[in-house]
Amino acid sequence: xxxxxxxxxxxxxxxxxLIVLSIWAFFSFFIHAFVRHLNEISFLGFPFGFxxxxxxxxxxxxxxxxWYSNRQGKIDKEFDFHEKSESK
Amino acid sequence: MAKKKGFIENLGKIYGFYTVGFLVFVVIMAxxxxxxxxxxxxxxxFIAMTICxxxxxxxxxxxxxxxxxxxxxxxxxxxxxxxxxxxxxxSGASFVGMAxxxxxxxxxxxxxxxxxxxxxxxxxxxxxxxxxxxxxxTVPDFLGSRYGGNVARLIGIVILFCCSFTYVxxxxxxxxxxxxxxxxxxxxxxxxIGLTGILVCSMLGGMRGVTWTQVAQYIVLIVxxxxxxxxxxxxxTGVPIPQLMYGGVLSKITALEQSIGxxxxxxxxxxxxxxxxxxxxxxxxxxxxxxxxxxxMRFFTTPSVRSARLSxxxxxxxxxxxxxxxxxxxxxxxxxxxxxxxGSQITELPEWVNLWSNVGLxxxxxxxxxxxxxxxxxxxxxxxxxLATPEIAGLPYVISGLVAAGGLSAALSTADGLLLAIANAFxxxxxxxxxxxxxxxxxxxxxxxxxxxxxxxxxxxxxxxxPADILSMVAWAFSIAASGLFPALVLGIWWKRANTAGAIxxxxxxxxxxxxxxxxxxxxxxxxIFGIGNISAGLFGIPAAFITMIVVSLAxxxxxxxMQRFIDELRVPRGKSLAQNR
Numbered sequence: 036x037x038x039x040x041x042x043x044x045x046x047x048x049x050x051x052x053l054i055v056l057s058i059w060a061f062f063s064f065f066i067h068a069f070v071r072h073l074n075e076i077s078f079l080g081f082p083f084g085f086x087x088x089x090x091x092x093x094x095x096x097x098x099x100x101x102w103y104s105n106r107q108g109k110i111d112k113e114f115d116f117h118e119k120s121e122s123k
Numbered sequence: 124m125a126k127k128k129g130f131i132e133n134l135g136k137i138y139g140f141y142t143v144g145f146l147v148f149v150v151i152m153a154x155x156x157x158x159x160x161x162x163x164x165x166x167x168x169f170i171a172m173t174i175c176x177x178x179x180x181x182x183x184x185x186x187x188x189x190x191x192x193x194x195x196x197x198x199x200x201x202x203x204x205x206x207x208x209x210x211x212x213x214s215g216a217s218f219v220g221m222a223x224x225x226x227x228x229x230x231x232x233x234x235x236x237x238x239x240x241x242x243x244x245x246x247x248x249x250x251x252x253x254x255x256x257x258x259x260x261t262v263p264d265f266l267g268s269r270y271g272g273n274v275a276r277l278i279g280i281v282i283l284f285c286c287s288f289t290y291v292x293x294x295x296x297x298x299x300x301x302x303x304x305x306x307x308x309x310x311x312x313x314x315x316i317g318l319t320g321i322l323v324c325s326m327l328g329g330m331r332g333v334t335w336t337q338v339a340q341y342i343v344l345i346v347x348x349x350x351x352x353x354x355x356x357x358x359x360t361g362v363p364i365p366q367l368m369y370g371g372v373l374s375k376i377t378a379l380e381q382s383i384g385x386x387x388x389x390x391x392x393x394x395x396x397x398x399x400x401x402x403x404x405x406x407x408x409x410x411x412x413x414x415x416x417x418x419x420m421r422f423f424t425t426p427s428v429r430s431a432r433l434s435x436x437x438x439x440x441x442x443x444x445x446x447x448x449x450x451x452x453x454x455x456x457x458x459x460x461x462x463x464x465x466g467s468q469i470t471e472l473p474e475w476v477n478l479w480s481n482v483g484l485x486x487x488x489x490x491x492x493x494x495x496x497x498x499x500x501x502x503x504x505x506x507x508x509x510l511a512t513p514e515i516a517g518l519p520y521v522i523s524g525l526v527a528a529g530g531l532s533a534a535l536s537t538a539d540g541l542l543l544a545i546a547n548a549f550x551x552x553x554x555x556x557x558x559x560x561x562x563x564x565x566x567x568x569x570x571x572x573x574x575x576x577x578x579x580x581x582x583x584x585x586x587x588x589x590p591a592d593i594l595s596m597v598a599w600a601f602s603i604a605a606s607g608l609f610p611a612l613v614l615g616i617w618w619k620r621a622n623t624a625g626a627i628x629x630x631x632x633x634x635x636x637x638x639x640x641x642x643x644x645x646x647x648x649x650x651x652i653f654g655i656g657n658i659s660a661g662l663f664g665i666p667a668a669f670i671t672m673i674v675v676s677l678a679x680x681x682x683x684x685x686m687q688r689f690i691d692e693l694r695v696p697r698g699k700s701l702a703q704n705r
Contacts, residue, residue, distance in 0.1 A: 041691050048694070049617075052248050059244045063237060063409065064402055070230070070392045080370030085390050088233035089450040090366070093240050093443050100247045100436035107252075108429055116695045118427045 166305035169524040185327035192329030193260040205437025207337035215297030215534035223505030225453035229389040242412025247435035255431035258700025282607035286600035294538035340532040347529020365451040407661035411601025414608040417544035428696035606637035606664025625676025633668025
């Protein structure tokens with residue numbers, strides 16, 4: 036298990052990538068496959084399946100990117116690979 | 124230098140003042156309308172104001188530095204890069220056409236909403252941070268460095284040109300349509316006014332000029348899109364939050380549709396696309412979004428890798444504001460038409476029906492001869508839903524002028540980005556990297572600007588002929604970009620074993636298969652395979668490219684250890700950028 040720092044960093048990055056991709060796939064495809072069933076539920080006055088394609092999935096994508104950005108920043112910091120010069 | 128720093132720090136204030144100024148302008152226009160200034164003058168003022176502001180920003184942002192010209196000096200803060208990306212992304216089609224598609228396709232049109240947003244998740248995790256770390260000026264530049272040599276670079280340029288040039292022609296066409304309608308001049312001349320608007324932003328300042336103009340354009344387009352829907356929502360439901368309120372209107376529409384006996388309900392899924400085409404379209408649009416060079420190059424302008432990631436989030440947030448409003452726009456427009464137009468006497472239809480049917484974008488035919496307008500007797504072109512809704516709902520003309528300014532901004536900002544992507548690929552990758560690597564900064568910028576004008580002029584001349592085929596080919600850009608570029612870009616970062624032979628054959632096969640299906644089904648009389656629509660040709664091109672690239676890479680030699688180190692460097696945010704740019 037004597038991996039070097041780059042490999043460990045990349046292993047964690049890849050795991051995060053796979054997690055994000057699964058959530059992305061869930062909101063891009065999986066949930067819309069059940070639109071007919073979901074449409075029987077009413078949400079804020081919308082049929083829920085319609086709502087997920089018109090707003091729900093979009094909100095999930097936005098939140099997902101900011102969450103990913105934050106997680107990846109933490110991984111970079113853990114391995115001391117983050118950029119120092121930037122103050123923000 | 125000190126002055127420039129001040130500019131970046133004061134961005135919030137500068138654009139705050141700008142936004143207030145824009146709103147004041149709109150209020151003045153509203154007042155002018157009330158005191159009897161003719162509509163034509165108001166239309167002129169809106170178009171003139173739009174182009175003037177962008178010209179001023181374009182001139183102020185002029186530059187003689189190569190890195191300012193190509194990547195805006197890499198100092199654009201994430202939030203502002205997000206706004207610029209949103210304007211770069213949202214074209215005339217998003218602004219003018221999307222709500223119309225939703226109006227006509229109902230639920231199935233949401234494939235565009237999901238597809239054109241979800242792609243940004245792929246940009247954020249798979250591409251943007253690594254391309255930023257590489258530090259290229261253009262997307263082909265990355266391909267050239269990663270797959271050592273000018274062959275990969277050249278194929279990248281060809282694919283870039285194919286997907287971007289049809290796209291920029293369509294944007295020029297859209298600016299011409301809007302300008303000609305509101306200035307009431309012939310389309311053939313209006314195209315050149317649009318062209319001037321595009322060139323003043325990009326020629327002097329390159330990416331720097333385009334960036335700061337796009338931020339300004341985003342503000343105009345989002346205000347212009349929101350205002351009419353907010354008013355409609357208030358009129359219909361009493362609450363000015365359309366995105367929240369259209370659910371109730373949707374159920375009223377469903378009830379109306381059931382009572383008239385409409386066969387394809389708005390909320391009913393898979394009435395126009397079967398599930399295979401619905402999900403296939405989402406795949407192609409998402410992977411295409413993640414490979415379009417004019418979008419990827421926006422993330423070269425941030426100060427760091429971390430801010431590149433963050434700015435993808437901001438970009439999607441700003442895009443989200445328009446995209447989650449589009450279905451509301453479509454719903455309220457539909458409700459207005461169902462409730463107030465359908466079922467009325469054909470002889471007593473409102474004025475806008477005549478206006479739009481004169482232009483050929485709407486038609487009324489009394490099929491059963493009862494003198495009453497049935498739903499099936501009204502044919503409405505999807506492109507007029509956004510532009511005509513203010514009139515349909517009887518709103519003042521100032522709102523129509525505002526919407527026109529918004530549509531013009533959307534088309535101009537996208538045209539700017541595309542034009543720069545094409546011209547930069549030629550000036551940087553072809554001229555500087557391949558033809559004359561010893562060229563100094565001055566001659567590189569002169570070449571870049573000449574190419575920009577030539578390509579813009581070419582696009583305008585083509586748009587002038589109203590090429591119907593080109594316009595419908597825009598949807599192809601996504602499949603072409605996804606099939607040609609996506610595998611080479613993603614595997615280049617995520618798979619060290621990917622090598623030059625693999626990438627070159629993958630790009631060629633993906634691009635070839637996609638083009639074969641597109642052209643074959645459209646012009647060659649070829650049957651659709653598995654019923655997959657023309658627009659989703661990427662469903663064949665993308666897997667073909669991935670498989671070819673993986674098989675050929677494995678069958679040939681692994682990349683050199685230098686290249687392995689290069690990829691390791693690419694994956695670590697810290698450190699100098701890898702491209703050798705002066």
